[in-house]
Amino acid sequence: MAYEDILPRLARPSRYLGGETGSVKKDPAAVELSIALAFPDVYEVGMSHLGFAILYRILNERSWIAAERVYAPWADLESELRRAGEPLRSLETERPLAQFDILGFTLQYELSYTNILMMLDLGGVPRRRQERGAHHPLVVVGGPCAYNPEPLADFFDCALIGDGEEALVELCEAVRASRAAGEGREALLDRLCCIEGVYVPAHFTVAYQADGRIAALDSLRADRPRVRRRFLADLDAAAFPTAPVVPTMNTVHDRVAVEIARGCTRGCRFCQAGYIYRPVRERSPRQVLDIVEKSLAASGHEEVSLLSLSSGDYACIEPLLKNLMGRFAESRVAVSLPSLRVGSLTPELMEQIKKVRKTGFTLAPEAGSERLRQVINKGISAEDLVDTTRIAFGLGWRVVKLYFMLGLPTETDADLEAIIELAARVKKSGKGSQGGADVNVSVSTFVPKAHTPFQWEAQIGIAETRRRQELLREGLRARKLRMKWHAAEMSFLEGVFARGDRRLGAVISRAVDLGCRFDGWNDCFDFARWQQAFADCGMDAEWYLRARGADEILPWDHIDCGIPKTFFLRERRQALAGAATPDCREGACTGCGICDFEELRLRLCDPRKLEEQVPAPGGAACTAAPGEEQRCRLRLRLAKIGKGRFIGHLEFMSLFHRAVRRAGLPVRYSQGFHPHPRISFSEALPHGMESEAEIIDLDLAAPVSVAEAVTRLNTCLPEGFRVREGALLDWRNASPSASIEGTVYRFELPDAAPPDLPKRMAAFLKAAEVPSLRLKKGQPTPVDLRPGVTDLEVSDGGLLLTLAKGSPLPVVAHLLGCDEARVRDLPGRKIGVIFRPGPQAP
Template sequence: MAYENILPHVSRPSRYLGGEVGSIIKNPEQVELSIALAFPDVYEVGMSHLGYAILYHILNQHSWLAAERVYAPWPDMEEQLRQAGEPLRSLETERPLSRFDIIGFTLQYELSYTNLVTMLDLASVPRRRDQRSADHPLIVVGGPCAFNPEPLADFFDCAVIGDGEEALPELCRAVRASKEAGEDRARLLQRLARIEGVYVPSLYTVSYRKDGCVASIIASPGTPERVRRRFLADLNASSFPVRPVVPTMNTVHDRVAVEIARGCTRGCRFCQAGYIYRPVRERDPARIVEIIEKSLAFAGQEEVSLLSLSSGDYGCIEPLLKNLMTRFADSQVAVSLPSLRVGSLTPELMEEIRRVRKTGFTLAPEAGSERLRQVINKGIDAEDLVEATATAFSLGWRLVKLYFMLGLPTETDEDLEQIIDLAVRVKRSGRGSQGGADVNVSVSTFVPKPHTPFQWEAQIGLAETRRRQNLLRDKLRAKKLRMKWHTAEMSFLEGVFARGDRRLGAVIARAVDLGCRFDGWDDQFDFARWQQAFADCGIEPAWYLRERTEDEVLPWDHIDCGVSRSFFLQERRRALGLETTPDCRGGVCTACGVCDFQQVYPRLHDAAALEEGSAGATAPTAPAGEENRCKLRLRVAKTGKGRFVGHLEFMGLFNRAVRRAGLPVRYSQGFHPHPRISYSEALPHGMESEAEIIDLDLGRPVAAREAAAGINARLPAGFQVHEAALLDWRNPSPSASIDCTVYRLECASSDDGQLSERISSFLTADTVPATRMKKGRAVEVDLRPGVRSVRLEAGTLYLEMTHGSPLPVAAHLLECDEDRIRGLVPRKIGVVLKGTGDDI
């Protein structure tokens, strides 16, 4: 196992294990091309990204191509890799990244750029594209940030602009053909530049004026002047994963996610996604239901998320939601709509959402005043917002989250005051509702993104951002409302790199050298290092936040998102004139330039009837009565890679396996029903076990052996049910049933005589004081309580304990630290049950 000696020394080692249910492993010797899909953030963030999962599935459908995954290592893992001289490896086959033909990075957020460069360093791949040869992997980027990839232009070989489902396989075929032809890197890049939607920065020359602005962007002969975005014409015809990779650890979004539509026609003038993903393409509702049924049966999650930029605008949303609730309510599957507009909410829609459990209720007015909402073309009314939240509170929601932006074009303090007024009105709308009503206000700083009508606008600076944040925070606090806000310095950097040019590459490289990593994480962000990087490179970052003139050459002008420059300029002027641009979904074309009305055009689904269907196949809820109620007790082994999976993560993956096995587990009552599954106490980090005791509260008896086999078929490597037995449901829980636990530790290298003396001294002592580190602090503890017996047999240490961790006891006896004990792979080998003395 790769990293085996490293994993005991890092936090969240399950990030680096792989081997998940649904992962695809191909023999590297039996494929012609390999691509590492690299996500420049941690596993739990990257595994929650749907586009990444779609590409993994589509690429692996080709027998000649292997797609594997890799995520950015957390700083403690990076440090361990560097100390051990270990390269960054993929999850599937544990191959070093440098041995892949292609490394493809998804760029979701500007503050992940330093992670991309760090991952190249850890892979021993030269940072700069001009330092790489044909022997090095081709570095490809994609995602929303690829619509202005210029700050990273020094580091990648080519970018896929737009939808990747067809473009990325075409790029892989071109790389395979180039390999077969024996072409050098220059010829390969020329070949790739001929693919629609592929941008090769080395084939474009950028020059600058004396004032620092871009003077020109000149394409090499035979290269298109502008790289037009790649379009997936028909979302419904595109393949979608129904056997998703089921994460071993708990991720940011632990749910089955289905993209029901791509694109948005609302025309919010600040929203880059609303322009770069046009036109709207909806997936057929029957196909959505099919995808969800198969995905739930395979993955075992308890929530389905219907994803799009505005899920409530989906043409069949109400019949689709009603159908899903009918199918899955008995299985305790919740359905969430994470992107809802006030205008698309109806009481009927909200009533359907609450049938199983109330998932989050979040609305985004964006601006507090009607005037400013006209500027941004938001198109919602404050009265509709208050009415919608009043309905939510009356239906049982206790918390509503409101998202706003500050720093929007033409914003004044009066507009900010109206954010406070609107939040107060929303809270008052919940008066008298059962359980109370609360409102959280979240505020981000507006960043004028490329390919929007506001791409020419200025972004407010640090001092003004802090002033407006303080104004809002103090006045909301006075109204007993909570506010969350984005760090001003982070938004500042986001604006710099969102609108930056190639000269910023030197700053990124310098920031990496200074230690910048995970800049989107509050606990890792260090603005002082960035200030030093800018100073060392002689660049004034605030210059990039200035207002741009309409005749200026923008750094991203050679990237064609499909929407015309003239349309963006027209929208900018309409914004300043408080003019509304209608949604073209209603049939009035706004002439934005995206559609050719032959291949590329809106593909919509009007409200349609769906077959009602029966309850879903995933873990039906057990009967409420107790006449058939029983308990299934399992003895589960947690070995190999499984020992690095934390207790909460273990509970999550086991719960999903039980659901997938279709066992009739009972659920708790209340706001968020949970399966009645009881676990024994948590294992120490890095320990193996042959005797994890788990009880399932069942509504009816099952065949124990068949139930164990069903669960085993759905567990990842490192976990296995060894025994199963039916018990009376009134039996005490695992933790209450266990009298003592037996642990084993191989320590043959120790001096048995001296160790025997230490064991004897330990057992005869009344107290054994020791110092342990807990959360970075030294804590004095007594090791003697909880230890029933210790014996040494042929170089193997056995401990019997009623409570507590065996690690500090073993460390004391062997005169070493706990990390050393973890390296010896201690194992829990059995438990003794109370009142019976029986070993399990």
């Protein structure tokens, strides 16, 4: 059974289509090695992850490797696959996961662990590494959670610790060499463990004391007592995707993402990323500009996100932003800095950001009181925060988002009250600004993470989390402030697995058997099932939230992040003393031990090497017409066929907007606060229906020949979409919705069609009213099907239906005496439109 046969029954089939612009599809017979890059969450989340995109591009640049993608299937697809006995497949070639040589999972979040086992099950790959033979894929994991991979140690063959750009290619080369040598699985693992950064759990043994603590954590190889993380010394020397895969649906972060720096020197003591990604390595602004220009041209996106753990700390941030605005503001490209530190956000930066449109404005004070910010080494003051938000409100921002944590070490209720007071001060800082000011407060529960100064601290339990959340909710509500929070049970479980050991593998496996999936999603998380899993395995989950002794063996002690325990212990003492550790970017070395001051060192770009202004590139979409007399309207007839029919209407609109930008057509933009391209579409198609007559109007600032426009667009449209023809009209012509008098649909008649169908059709057309019931929001609602139907005809085994307005599905269902679900399974197609008199048609 093909995926295409299952897609009509899914709520979001566009998650599983593949064929996107920028995707790479290779002939499996023409490559030596295949790897499925697996993201244990849905498509719209995974497609927003930059690391995944980087590895996809790096691997596919090698002719001998085929890298394909697979994302966690939502419950509806999982159910359909199990019912049909079909395996989970990749997007590019629809190959079952069990047929790949390597299956690589990224570990971004502890609550995605159950999805990994579910994907292994659906892919036909045994869960446990001991159960796999030579013909099974090598299961590899990586990402930030791989710095304590022990809860999953039973399920993967090896983990890649640290930066993956070079190490993953070396791993693939080792697998290729091992296969050429005819080696078995054990010999392959021996070969892999010699690659720096690769951890093989089968090469380590763990013993436990009677009280549950670890008694010994030993390597079976004397030459490899610990696994040191892999690092990339120079970002400029690393490959970066400039022709990104452009999603066919709206994703969590729908934009061009460019990593401008990796690592952070701020030293926030709760932040795992701030330690495991040290030292800071900045990408040169020239390379950033080049990546942005090529990526925008290849993708058609209208926003660029400059990614870093602290984007505002990038040494060239102001001249870089000025150059980006100089190049792309005319093309309506906005720039966002999603990770900003209060002290690094200047009025000049905010002025640049708002030039096109105001992207999100989020700041993370983390703690409300000065005392607790000293404990966590945050290094900002309340005055800094309030001054920054006052400027933002003054520059036109209406909403500021503030992120805090509760449950930090040494926290008291007074510290929580300080969150309320600080948020109220921020809101007050916008008083009197035009349009008003609002503040959204988001509060997460502190989870101690491995390889941080707080890795020994206790995590508060569920009851205490709820108490502190309620204290904040009530206090913020009294100040008319909104609060978002993480479910206490989710944070509890995250804490268990963040510092867990190998014994938790049995719990994860049992939880999957009980139906746990997508545990990071509120509407999917079922804590009762997890409680049952722990009970069935005879384990106490709360034991894992306890404080750890300074001399205790930790489950991740064999993973070397490059920073010694002695430094973390010193930072822990500094925290409890309320003493700050300075930023080594601005002062003396703090002695964390990560740098060798030769290859691995702090690498900052030089602002003096970047010109102040770079001319805008050619070929950008126009935003204004040089003269009204040049305005015209390009009307297109587009086909939406094959898998393209499963793209929803809003997703199709976004997809087409990006194709127009890639094609460089001079589309006009609306005026106002958020300008939009003047592109008009005909009404939405029913879900899953093909079309040969999607009518789209483009309001152009200058004439473009029809042939050129059609050619350009067809080069830029993804699989399943094709412009059939076009026509240039006067720009004053009515929009498609106002120009179309009727729409013609054709449905293949089933073998079981009513024999009296012609009589039913005649009676329908003669009737003044055809009452029926339709489900609206789950409730049967009376409707009249007769209005809008102008013609019915049977021709060549198909039912032709002409509508002035509305959906054809209930009419066809009525005529065939079946429900709408059955009609959706019939091959149906929009075959034409009827225009009102005048020069309308392409």
